[in-house]
Amino acid sequence: MSSILQNHLRLREDGTRSGIYSVCSAHPLVLRAAAEQAVADRSLLLIEATSNQVNQMGGYTGMQPSDFRRFAETIATAAHLEPQRLVLGGDHLGPNPWRHLPASEAMQYAKTMVSAYAKASFSKIHLDASMSCLDDPAILSDEEVAHRSAALCTEAEAAYADEITKPVYVIGTEVPTPGGATHSLNNLSITPPKSASRTLSIHRQVFMKHGLGDAWKRVIAMVVQPGVEFDHDSVVHYQRSKAKALVEWRQQENSDIVFEAHSTDYQLPHAYGELVHDGFAILKVGPAMTFALREAMDAFAAIEELLIAPEEQSKLLQTLEQTMIANPQEWRPYYEGSPSQQQLLRRFSYSDRVRYYWHNPEVVASVSRLIRNLETTKIPESVLSLFMPAQYARLRLGQIPYDPTSLIVDKVKDVLRVYAKSCSPGR
Numbered sequence: 001m002s003s004i005l006q007n008h009l010r011l012r013e014d015g016t017r018s019g020i021y022s023v024c025s026a027h028p029l030v031l032r033a034a035a036e037q038a039v040a041d042r043s044l045l046l047i048e049a050t051s052n053q054v055n056q057m058g059g060y061t062g063m064q065p066s067d068f069r070r071f072a073e074t075i076a077t078a079a080h081l082e083p084q085r086l087v088l089g090g091d092h093l094g095p096n097p098w099r100h101l102p103a104s105e106a107m108q109y110a111k112t113m114v115s116a117y118a119k120a121s122f123s124k125i126h127l128d129a130s131m132s133c134l135d136d137p138a139i140l141s142d143e144e145v146a147h148r149s150a151a152l153c154t155e156a157e158a159a160y161a162d163e164i165t166k167p168v169y170v171i172g173t174e175v176p177t178p179g180g181a182t183h184s185l186n187n188l189s190i191t192p193p194k195s196a197s198r199t200l201s202i203h204r205q206v207f208m209k210h211g212l213g214d215a216w217k218r219v220i221a222m223v224v225q226p227g228v229e230f231d232h233d234s235v236v237h238y239q240r241s242k243a244k245a246l247v248e249w250r251q252q253e254n255s256d257i258v259f260e261a262h263s264t265d266y267q268l269p270h271a272y273g274e275l276v277h278d279g280f281a282i283l284k285v286g287p288a289m290t291f292a293l294r295e296a297m298d299a300f301a302a303i304e305e306l307l308i309a310p311e312e313q314s315k316l317l318q319t320l321e322q323t324m325i326a327n328p329q330e331w332r333p334y335y336e337g338s339p340s341q342q343q344l345l346r347r348f349s350y351s352d353r354v355r356y357y358w359h360n361p362e363v364v365a366s367v368s369r370l371i372r373n374l375e376t377t378k379i380p381e382s383v384l385s386l387f388m389p390a391q392y393a394r395l396r397l398g399q400i401p402y403d404p405t406s407l408i409v410d411k412v413k414d415v416l417r418v419y420a421k422s423c424s425p426g427r
Contacts, residue, residue, distance in 0.1 A: 003123055003168050005087050006220055008044055009258055009281055019276035021419035022046045022260075024091060024286035026053050026061045026068070027358055028075060029405070030293060033412035035079035035086075041420050045081060046124065047072050048089035048284075051096050055113045059097070060330075060356065065090070065113075065120035089124030090117040091284075092173075094152060096131050103133040107148060111155040118159035123167045126223070126260075127152050130173035142198055145173075146206040153207070153215050169215065170260050170282075171203050172196075172223035188236050191224040193249035200257070221260040226280050230266050230287075232335075232349040238271040240278060247278045258282060265291075266350060272422035283423065288415045290355035294347075296411040299387035300370055300404060307377050314370035316363075321346065323360050330356035374404040390414060 008018060023034040023046065031047060038045035053059045054068045063071060069088060076086045093114050095106035110129070117125060129148030132138055140148075149171060160166045174191050200222060207216045226243050229236040240247075250259060258281035264272070265288035275283060301316050324331060324346050331353040335345040346353065357363055384407075385392040391407045394400045400410050 019281040019423040048091040092128040094128040106133045115159040118156040126170040150210040170221045287352040296408040319366040
């Protein structure tokens with residue numbers, strides 16, 4: 001049975017420009033923004049959890065796949081999104097969280113994880129077994145990656161309850177560094193058509209050898225590098241001319257399989273329409289949304305200093321900095337330089353490693369106090385105009401409520417509105 005996501009992407013076959021953006025975040029306000037945007041657009045909402053965020057051991061969110069499903073469904077229901085419009089996916093599902101272990105052990109954990117996603121009825125699965133484990137060579141062969149992906153697919157197929165709920169799959173992994181690059185972007189390479197062809201061909205052959213012919217019919221996308229990326233303070237913009245050979249290869253392949261593009265955050269608005277038109281029909285977005293969230297929190301912290309007595313203030317920015325210093329594992333491997341440079345990156349880098357700290361209890365308490373302070377002391381319009389001009393304009397027009405949480409959510413929607421305009425048919 002075709003999934004709702006497959007049917008949406010098949011609109012491309014009659015010439016309709018159709019794509020979908022994938023919301024890669026576990027922050028409740030980001031997901032609220034995404035759900036409300038989908039309601040406004042009457043579109044599908046694709047939310048994806050990564051293997052590091054959500055797995056059978058809880059990941060860094062503390063959630064197993066079934067927990068994440070309930071979490072996302074609660075937020076979607078509150079936003080009045082119809083249940084059939086919510087699509088949940090698992091991103092980079094493979095041995096990545098356990099790559100410090102021997103391959104056999106890491107793959108066993110990965111199989112258990114994929115099975116847990118399947119049992120929780122996630123309907124889009126990215127099979128990613130490309131990373132080397134403790135006893136692997138530095139770079140795995142295409143054949144080994146395909147065999148490991150097929151082993152994971154076998155686990156997923158066995159775990160789904162019936163034919164109706166079986167998922168669609170994404171293969172391939174030629175992606176930018178998750179969360180943004182930490183090195184020079186001067187030599188960013190677009191996936192050569194020859195490499196894309198080899199990945200597709202070998203996966204098809206291996207899936208057939210593993211008896212996964214039916215599952216192969218549900219492979220909807222392949223991850224490639226279209227030439228988009230960002231580092232701490234710069235963005236590599238999509239250039240259609242450079243991706244022309246890859247785009248033409250997919251068109252000549254005459255396949256239903258589309259491209260999935262990762263790290264599309266921070267592109268110029270026109271680029272998203274070009275990407276979708278060129279066959280990069282699934283656009284991943286993550287750090288750009290939490291970057292916008294952090295900007296909103298920064299703005300409110302500045303407003304709080306103007307309006308609230310010092311002894312009553314949340315001290316959010318100080319709390320965040322102290323928390324990140326005390327727990328450096330999520331930013332230290334990525335932020336180099338002097339102490340002052342690292343301090344600047346902790347707060348302002350496009351990679352937005354701050355996103356790993358919003359769930360910290362001290363930070364949660366500080367955010368709650370900030371919002372409570374600004375709920376009890378109305379923000380003057382003239383002050384809001386300085387710190388959040390777009391939200392000020394919508395407030396004046398009566399388009400958004402006058403409460404801090406709605407203003408934060410609308411700031412995140414500014415990111416999603418650009419994606420929605422390019423992905424929705426007829427817009």
